[in-house]
Amino acid sequence: MSLPEKIDPTGRYFINEALDITDPALLQSISSPRDYLVASLTDLVAACPPTLPWSGSFAKGQLYCGIFAGPTSVAFLFLWLSKLYPDILIEGKSPSDYCTEYLNLGQDKYGPEETQRSGCSLNHEYMCYNAVKACHTKDLSYVHKFIGNLDKLTLRPTFIEVLFGKAGLLSLMRTIRYWVPESKDFLDPEIDKTIEYCLSYDPWTFGLHANNQSRYIGAGHGDISIISNIVMSNPDYAPKVQGRLEIILNLQTKEGSWLSREDGGSDLVQWCHGAPGIIWCLIPIRRYFPELHEKIDEAVSKARRVIWEKGLLTKEQCLCHGITGNAFALAEPQRSHFLQYATPEAVRAGLADGILEKSSDNCGVWWSEAGRAWGWMMLEYEKTGLGDSLVDIGYPGATNP
Numbered sequence: 001m002s003l004p005e006k007i008d009p010t011g012r013y014f015i016n017e018a019l020d021i022t023d024p025a026l027l028q029s030i031s032s033p034r035d036y037l038v039a040s041l042t043d044l045v046a047a048c049p050p051t052l053p054w055s056g057s058f059a060k061g062q063l064y065c066g067i068f069a070g071p072t073s074v075a076f077l078f079l080w081l082s083k084l085y086p087d088i089l090i091e092g093k094s095p096s097d098y099c100t101e102y103l104n105l106g107q108d109k110y111g112p113e114e115t116q117r118s119g120c121s122l123n124h125e126y127m128c129y130n131a132v133k134a135c136h137t138k139d140l141s142y143v144h145k146f147i148g149n150l151d152k153l154t155l156r157p158t159f160i161e162v163l164f165g166k167a168g169l170l171s172l173m174r175t176i177r178y179w180v181p182e183s184k185d186f187l188d189p190e191i192d193k194t195i196e197y198c199l200s201y202d203p204w205t206f207g208l209h210a211n212n213q214s215r216y217i218g219a220g221h222g223d224i225s226i227i228s229n230i231v232m233s234n235p236d237y238a239p240k241v242q243g244r245l246e247i248i249l250n251l252q253t254k255e256g257s258w259l260s261r262e263d264g265g266s267d268l269v270q271w272c273h274g275a276p277g278i279i280w281c282l283i284p285i286r287r288y289f290p291e292l293h294e295k296i297d298e299a300v301s302k303a304r305r306v307i308w309e310k311g312l313l314t315k316e317q318c319l320c321h322g323i324t325g326n327a328f329a330l331a332e333p334q335r336s337h338f339l340q341y342a343t344p345e346a347v348r349a350g351l352a353d354g355i356l357e358k359s360s361d362n363c364g365v366w367w368s369e370a371g372r373a374w375g376w377m378m379l380e381y382e383k384t385g386l387g388d389s390l391v392d393i394g395y396p397g398a399t400n401p
């Protein structure tokens with residue numbers, strides 16, 4: 001399916017040709033996501049094979065960035081595939097084989113210290129490598145390496161958000177606990193300590209420079225994913241963040257979106273900033289806020305109207321700011337309708353004729369092919385009736401169970 005022809009004058013999104021269609025039978029549906037999953041994985045291992053020199057294009061392949069970008073990011077996708085679809089073979093190798101290989105590409109050169117640009121969590125290679133390695137091997141020595149480094153991550157004490165800050169550490173600890181259940185006794189006290197640390201800051205701000213801090217609210221750097229990580233890691237803390245959650249819900253615009261910052265900012269429709277990320281974060285924590293059910297449901301349905309209208313982005317399809325991530329903020333059949341524009345053919349054609357803005361990454365799970373494969377994995381999970389993929393799988397590194 002080729003991309004829609006008309007682009008909005010802002011250049012940000014394709015005009016959704018199905019905007020006013022209400023009969024689900026008239027929307028495109030995807031019958032075999034698994035074929036797209038296999039095609040996407042085949043493209044992935046061809047563009048960035050598990051060999052050195054590393055051919056990832058983010059930072060010219062010179063810098064590994066944990067789950068955000070680099071081989072550990074790709075390994076994280078294969079880790080999940082090794083659980084959900086262990087029998088899929090790509091070029092004769094299983095997801096578990098690939099997970100092993102992508103974790104063996106010189107990650108040991110990355111030390112435990114926090115650097116000016118590493119942050120302490122999802123972008124920190126050492127922390128992510130040890131987390132994913134622990135999950136894949138079930139070897140507790142990696143859990144202990146991870147835990148042993150927690151108190152040393154002190155360079156950026158004000159980083160609370162998910163990509164560089166403490167909320168990302170909560171996510172990594174939750175992931176280890178999920179995959180290696182016997183680590184629970186070691187991790188739970190660290191999780192509570194980290195939650196208390198997050199709660200000691202108010203308001204949460206983010207900015208790479210100390211004198212340029214913003215009050216972001218979206219999933220990429222803002223309050224919503226801090227809240228969801230606190231609650232998903234220990235639901236007992238839900239009452240302590242309910243007030244903050246209500247503030248976010250009240251910031252929804254009349255149209256149904258959220259601006260990037262509490263005091264204004266950009267009106268973006270993507271996972272990192274705006275309504276799609278907020279939906280991704282709200283759905284897994286909804287059950288912990290019984291008093292807010294009505295408010296959350298209203299916010300989600302209002303937000304979905306904006307995403308349906310403005311969410312077919314002209315950026316290369318990805319989870320963080322693209323059609324794949326936006327699709328999962330919608331319900332079916334709109335979700336599948338969006339995803340038909342994120343197939344390997346649609347990506348190739350859109351990049352070849354220059355209507356898509358090419359990503360600066362060519363493989364990772366947030367910005368590129370591994371993220372598109374992640375989406376096909378989620379759709380396959382849904383279509384085979386296994387459950388709600390936003391709750392059971394989630395956004396890589398940010399809202400996994």
Ligand SMILES: [Zn+2]
Nearest residue numbers: 220272320321
């Ligand atoms: Zn983004």
